[in-house]
Amino acid sequence: MTDSSALLLAKQLKELQKNPVDGFSAGLLNDNIYEWEILVMGAPDTLYEGGFFKAIMTFPRDYPIMPPTLKFVTEMFHPNVYPDGTVCISILHPPGDDKYGYEDASERWSPVHTVETILLSVISMLSSPNDESPANIEAAKEFRQDYPQFKKKVQRMVQRTVDML
Known part of the structure; x- marks a missing residue:
């Protein structure tokens, strides 16, 4: 590994292993520094509490100039997660101005x-959905219009993640 993105990713992985952060764990997928397997634990006092959600984070070769993608492989029903599991949050959007004018450049990806x-940010997203700019229209609509049904659906999904252990 001689390219700078691989060295940076190796450093970040080593730091996370040395100083784990509550709420998630991360490791390499198939020994590939550009693909990480992530386990997000549903935070206390959220609808996702107690759940275990697997995701894959894929880094581009020009990381940290460009952002990685994060895709849940465990079922996820959330306004800011596309039906295919891809996470849609501002900091994972390419740097610069938003062509739709929804986000400020300061909210988007930055190499820092x-x-x-x-x-x-993903853990925060799970506890505070942004239904103003949904990736999953069905989830956002249910979140707004039938919160009890949304809550029930999420609780069943959380239970399925526990049952899979």
Whole structure:
């Protein structure tokens, strides 16, 4: 590994292993420094509490200039997660101005972000959905219009993650 992105990722992984952060764990997928397997634990006092959600974080070769993608492989029903599991949060959007004018450039990807800051943002997203700019229209609509049904659906999903252990 001689390219700078691989060296940076190896350093970030080593730091996370040395100083784990509550709420998630991370490791390499198939010994590939550009693909990480992530386990996000549902935070206390959220609808996702007690759940175990697996995701894959894929880094581009030009990381940290460009952001990684994060995709849940465990079922995830959330306004800011596409039905295919891809996470849609501002800090994972390419740097610069938003062509739709929804996000300020300061809210989007910046090379100062690390795996830790990304995953802390994902944990925050799970506890505070942004239904103004949904990736999953069905989840956002249910969250707004039938919160009890949304809550029930999420609780069943959380239980399935526990049952899979």
